[in-house]
Every structure is written in C-alpha cells, then in structure tokens.
Amino acid sequence: MASQNSFRIEYDTFGELKVPNDKYYGAQTVRSTMNFKIGGVTERMPIPVIKAFGILKRAAAEVNQDYGLDPKIANAIMKAADEVAEGKLNDHFPLVVWQTGSGTQTNMNVNEVISNRAIEMLGGELGSKKPVHPNDHVNKSQSSNDTFPTAMHIAAAIEVHEVLLPGLQKLHDALDAKSKEFAQIIKIGRTHTQDAVPLTLGQEFSGYVQQVKYATTRIKGAMPRIYELAAGGTAVGTGLNTRIGFAEKVAAKVAALTGLPFVTAPNKFEALAAHDALVELSGAMNTTACSLMKIANDIRFLGSGPRSGKVNPTQCEAVTMVAAQVMGNHVAVTIGGSNGHFELNVFKPLMIKNVLHSARLLGDASVSFTENCVVGIQANTERINKLMNESLMLVTALNPHIGYDKAAKIAKTAHKNGSTLKATAIELGYLTAEQFDEWVKPKDMLGPK
Incomplete structure (x- = not known):
C-alpha cells in the first residue's frame, strides 16, 4: 500500500505538484481537483464507471501484450487493473463528474492509479513512471475519447x-x-376516476x-x-496509433471478463x-x-x-x-x-x-x-362488493336489452332519487325484477360474449 507520509513531487505539462504519498493517483489527477472544485464528494465519478475502466484497462493490457508489450509490464498492469475493477482502490478516485466533457481527467486518474500500483508491485518508486508509464503503457493504443x-x-x-x-x-x-x-374478485372499474x-x-x-x-x-x-x-477508435474514430485487430480483441476480452456479449462498434x-x-x-x-x-x-x-x-x-x-x-x-x-x-x-x-x-x-x-x-x-372483498353492487354503471348491461336511452334514464333517475337500479327500472316499467336479475350479472360483464 502507498505510504501515508506527507507528499511526493510529481510533474505535469504545467509544472510540479504535491501528490499525497498515500495515494496512487498522480499530477494530472491533482491538477483536476484544483481546477474542478464542483460539488464535492457527492459529485464524484460513479464507482461503476471506475470499475468499468479497470475491466477495460486489463483487457487492453492483455491485448497489448499480444502486440509486443513487455509481459512483465503487462502483467503488472493487469493485476493493478483487476484491483480497480474489484473496487479495492476506490479511495484513489477523487474526481467529480463536472470536468472535461470527454472524461479525460478520469481516464488519466485511472492510468495514474494503475501505473503507480503496478510500479509498487514491481518494486519501483511511486510517481517515477518507471517501469510502468501511465500513457505509454497503461493507455497504450487508447485515447480518452x-x-x-x-x-x-x-x-x-x-x-x-x-x-x-x-x-x-x-x-x-x-x-x-x-x-x-x-x-x-369482481370490482367496479374506474375511468376518468369515476x-x-x-x-x-x-x-x-x-x-x-x-x-x-x-x-x-x-x-x-x-x-x-x-x-x-x-475502444480502438482512439481520438476521432480512425484508430490512429492502434494495431489492426486491436479493437476486436479488446471487445472480446471485455466480453470474456464480464460475461456480457460486448463487440467492437461497427462505426467508431x-x-x-x-x-x-x-x-x-x-x-x-x-x-x-x-x-x-x-x-x-x-x-x-x-x-x-x-x-x-x-x-x-x-x-x-x-x-x-x-x-x-x-x-x-x-x-x-x-x-x-x-x-x-x-x-x-x-x-x-x-x-x-x-x-x-x-x-x-x-x-x-x-x-x-x-x-x-x-x-x-x-x-377488501366486503368493501369491493358493496361498491360494485351500489354502482349505477351496472346499468350498462341493460343496453342490449332495452336500449341506451332507457338504460341511461334508469341510471339518471336512480341517481336523482337515491334509489337502486333495480327498483328504478321496475318503477319506470322498463323490465321485471326477474329480467333485471337475469341481465345484470357482474360476472357476465367481464369480457366479450
């Protein structure tokens, strides 16, 4: 594990920066924390993205080894990337979502962490970029884009x-x-909340x-x-600085690592x-x-x-x-x-x-x-039955027998007088009690006939 003693000095293209000795990230990550103080810890890049980067960097290192990357360096990168993918190094990813829209700072954060962890595994000095370089080795054949x-x-x-x-x-x-x-369980339906x-x-x-x-x-x-x-498109989609077959091989490795059917995009x-x-x-x-x-x-x-x-x-x-x-x-x-x-x-x-x-x-x-x-x-079947049997909308079952107008009059009259459909229908002389009982059966109103 990285030392907890003070700071080390690292450099980016803008100059020197103090990097905490207990962190695997480097100068570019520190520079980003200085430039994008937006939102604090609650706005950090989602951990699933970091873990996904670990999977990708491992796959890329494995493929790069096939294309000639020193096996010792490739294996160290793969081991460090596995730790990222497993969430073991989450504390080393402090960057927030609100950064460059390409996600470049997070890609470099990942490159630096994997590089320094690999260097540590190989007995080197954190921040030295030797023998594992964040760009030349971890980001080989890749771009943030x-x-x-x-x-x-x-x-x-x-x-x-x-x-x-x-x-x-x-x-x-x-x-x-x-x-x-x-x-x-038969209940009254509701349309328009009625x-x-x-x-x-x-x-x-x-x-x-x-x-x-x-x-x-x-x-x-x-x-x-x-x-x-x-992966394999690099900066603008042309695949500059990659090898033929790199994209397909990386996708296949990611698929194998995740168990999901990833493939290379047909158009980068x-x-x-x-x-x-x-x-x-x-x-x-x-x-x-x-x-x-x-x-x-x-x-x-x-x-x-x-x-x-x-x-x-x-x-x-x-x-x-x-x-x-x-x-x-x-x-x-x-x-x-x-x-x-x-x-x-x-x-x-x-x-x-x-x-x-x-x-x-x-x-x-x-x-x-x-x-x-x-x-x-x-x-609540008791309540359901009560509401259904009291509903004036049961009158719809009478439409085929006495017509819409008479059925509507029964419903309106029953509503006005506070009476039941059955009593109102009989009182209006539209049908007998026996006919009502035969025609108005909720269980017969549940589908086509």
Missing part, C-alpha cells in the same frame, strides 16, 4: 444486468402472483404485469447498442461523436418510470379512504419520487446526447452519471416496492 465511452457502455450494461433487470423481474413476478390471486363497468381485480393487476413485462422488453431491446464498444465515428445508445436506454428507463408512476399511484389510490388509524402509502410515494427523478435524468441525458459536435460528444460524464442513477433507482425501488408493499397487498 474512446476509453471513456467504452467504460460508459460497460458500466451501463453491468448496472442494467445486475440491478435493473433483476429488480423489474422481481416486481413482475409479484404483480403476476397477485393478478392470479385476485382473478375471481365508476365504470366491472372487471376483476386480477384483470386490473394484469395490466400492471404487462407494463412491467414491456419495460423489461424495451430495456433489453436497447442493449445491443450498449454492447458495442468504442458514431461511437465517439454520438451517444444515441445511452439516450435510447435512458428513454426505455424513462418509459419504465412512467409505468411505475402509474402502478404506484393506482395502488395507493385503491387503498385510499377516510378511515382513521391509517398506514401511509410510503412505498408508493417512494416509487413515484424515483419515477420523477428518472424522468428528470432523462431530460439531462437527452440534452447531453444532442450535444455531440463534429467528432466528439463532450457531455459524456453527465450522461453516464444520469443513466447509472436511473438504472440503480429503478432497480432498487422495484425491489423495495415488491418486498414492502406488493407481496402484502390484500383485497
């Missing part, structure tokens, strides 16, 4: 697979179980199930573009200058947020009422706040994605920060909502 977007895609893919999709699946399964549990014709509570919940199923489908549908990696100019794939993924998450907002609101409204001794719908409220945040995040991602100019988009840190935030919030909220609300939902 292709490494940062590569790390963005790796981080996003991992977060989606480890947090978002499992959370949505858990919610889907719980809602599906409730839909089946409530299949025989009484409508009947349906089962299971049918109502089946709509929620389908929404979450489609959410998962949309997110999975966006992933093939996320699996495309910019698009991969550097535009981040439509992240906008697309964010859009799918935005739609998911819309779905969860509707589901959570429905559930809290279905459980609402004037009775005292209440239990507040806190889980529903948390989900709706998460949904609002994700919608806001998508606005930021959209603006960032639309601001790629010429050969480089320079809103990269902003975009990945918000994409990762949305994925984590939606995944976590889905699990919390499932475990602390959905699985415990019970139907």
